[in-house]
Amino acid sequence: MGINERKEREKAELSQLILKGAMEVFLEVGFENTSIRKIAERIEYSPGTIYVYFKDKDEILHELHHTAFDQLMEVMEKTAVHQEPIDQVYAIGDSYITFALENPQLYDLMFVLRAPMNAINPECEWEDGFRTYEYFKSVLIKAVEKGQLKPVDPEVLCVTFWATVHGLVTLYLRERFQNLPQEQIEPLMRYSLREMVKQYELVTSDQ
Amino acid sequence: MGINERKEREKAELSQLILKGAMEVFLEVGFENTSIRKIAERIEYSPGTIYVYFKDKDEILHELHHTAFDQLMEVMEKTAVHQEPIDQVYAIGDSYITFALENPQLYDLMFVLRAPMNAINPECEWEDGFRTYEYFKSVLIKAVEKGQLKPVDPEVLCVTFWATVHGLVTLYLRERFQNLPQEQIEPLMRYSLREMVKQYELVTSDQ
DNA sequence: CAAATTTATTGAACAGTGTTCAAAAATGCA
DNA sequence: TGCATTTTTGAACACTGTTCAATAAATTTG
CATH class of the missing domain: 1.10.10.60 (Homeodomain-like)
Known part of the structure; x- marks a missing residue:
């Protein structure tokens, strides 16, 4: 046939x-x-x-949202070149910001818009998000195990770090940082995130 | 006349x-x-x-967004009952989460939707956001001056704290915390924020 | 008070949206 | 070739934001 x-x-x-x-x-x-x-x-x-x-427009947007996650995952996995988990944590944060700023529409699709989520069966698995989340968490667990991060529950660490970087980029992309000088925003975002992660480091060897 | x-x-x-x-x-x-x-x-x-x-729909949404800010400002100012700035910082964070969860549509209007921002003149003042931002920053400055928070640039502190709480509530409201058990999300958000602020405290007297 | 003028309100019309579904076109099989 | 199945179509439906000539109401003038 x-x-x-x-x-x-x-x-x-x-x-x-x-x-x-x-x-x-x-x-x-x-x-x-x-x-x-x-x-x-x-x-x-x-x-x-x-x-x-x-089936409908949402299903198409969900497919696009899916390929967007493939792209983000690729970017995140490249941070594995760093030997130390803690270095990878910083690298993932930085890559995440870069990805969001370079692909604002894709970022919206992945983390802001409701439409692509409507194509997911009721109350069930958001596999694409899960994949990236778990990857980041695994890196955090390694950093904690190696004594590079304070012994905080990795789930809490993961949610906190993710929320911070997500908050930074969405406030920026939705133009809610108008009170700050345009050219200072991106450096400030990256600095803010780094400093925040730093607070969770166990051994701070600040220059 | x-x-x-x-x-x-x-x-x-x-x-x-x-x-x-x-x-x-x-x-x-x-x-x-x-x-x-x-x-x-x-x-x-x-x-x-x-x-x-x-003029158009965006202008109406901008007006609604304005009254929403009045409501949030009212909630935030009530935290002034706390004597210590650091206590007020925690109270503002908690009130902010409560406000967002109780008024998800208003929160969208204030911090997520593009529409209400379209009604603001080009590249210019977002007064409503500025008002709340500056209020929060003033509390942070007091907390730093009193030695309750590490001597970090208040602008950085403000952006970081705001981004974290904003990230938490938007990820939740846009259903991006599906990997976590529904009933645990809200407590986790509040805990995550508290722990994060705690990292910036100068004198940590943990539990 | 009546007529003229100004102001306020209307709702049809335009160009667009997501989605459906009977009809038409294309393809596969005998 | 003729018939059956599959694929594609595009008009139609009920919406959307917005405009603007026409209508209605209110006010001023004679």
């Missing part, structure tokens, strides 16, 4: 084409201006076709 | 009526489902009338 296989392949290809077009439109015009009709026009199909391959 | 005065009064009254209706609709159905037509229907006027009193 080679034909059925080809058909399945074609279905998958059109699925991917839709997502590719959706990502292009999304990155170009942002969440608020991304419409099904624009995506359809981009890939030269009718709006109706999209609904054969995806 | 009593008539002109009465007319101005009536204009102001209808302005307020629109905002009252807008706030009701907004709190009932949320940002995504608040439409000009629904607001008009609520106050029994035509959609067109609203545009005589407000």
Whole structure:
């Protein structure tokens, strides 16, 4: 049944084409201006076709949110070049800020917008977020075990660090740092995060 | 010219009526489902009338965002009952979380949504945010002066604390804490924040 | 008081949105 | 080729923010 296989392949290809077009439109015009009709026009199909391959707009956004997590995960895993867990903690923080500032739309999709979360079954697993969260936590656990961070519950450490960096970048991306001089914001964010992590270090060898 | 005065009064009254209706609709159905037509229907006027009193939807949302800040400011100022600045710091953090959890829509309007910020002149003063920020900073300065917090730049302290609490509540409100057991999230947020502030205390007299 | 003028309100219209679904086109099989 | 199945279409529905000529109301003038 080679034909059925080809058909399945074609279905998958059109699925991917839709997502590719959706990502292009999304990155170009942002969440608020991304419409099904624009995506359809981009890939030269009718709006109706999209609904054969995806249940609704939220499902498409969820797929984009998924590939965004792949990108963030890749960036985070590159910090494994650092031998010491504590160094990796700082590197992850810095990479996270860089990723958010370089991919503001993707960041929104991953951590701010409600839409992509609507495509997740009721009360259940947010696998993409879980993956990155657990990776970061594993690094924190190693840092605690090595005596580089105070013996605080890793869950608490993880939530606290994540919340801080998330708070920093979202306040910035949503223009809530208007009281600060524009050019000072990014350095301040990075400094603020570093200093905060530093408070949790066990042996502080401040220069 | 009593008539002109009465007319101005009536204009102001209808302005307020629109905002009252807008706030009701907004709190009932949320940002995504608040439409000009629904607001008009609520106050029994035509959609067109609203545009005589407000430039666009963003301007209305900006007004709501303004009254939301009044509410938050009131809550924050109540923490002044604490004699010691450091106690007030903890109290403000706790009140902030409570306010966000009790008024998720208002919190969105103040710190997450782009819409209300669009009604602010280009690159200029976000007075509402500034007011609360400066108030919090003044408390932090006092705490530093009294030797209750480490001598860190108050601007850095302020941004860090604010980002952490903002990060905690937004991750929660946007359902990004799905990996944690629902009933543990709120206590964990409060604990996480307290522990974080504690790291910045000069004299730690743990439990 | 009546007419003219100014002010306030209306609601249809425009261009857009997500989504559905009967009809049309394309494809596969005999 | 003819028939059956699958795929694609695009008009239609009920919305959205916003505009603006037309209507209604209020005020001023004669």
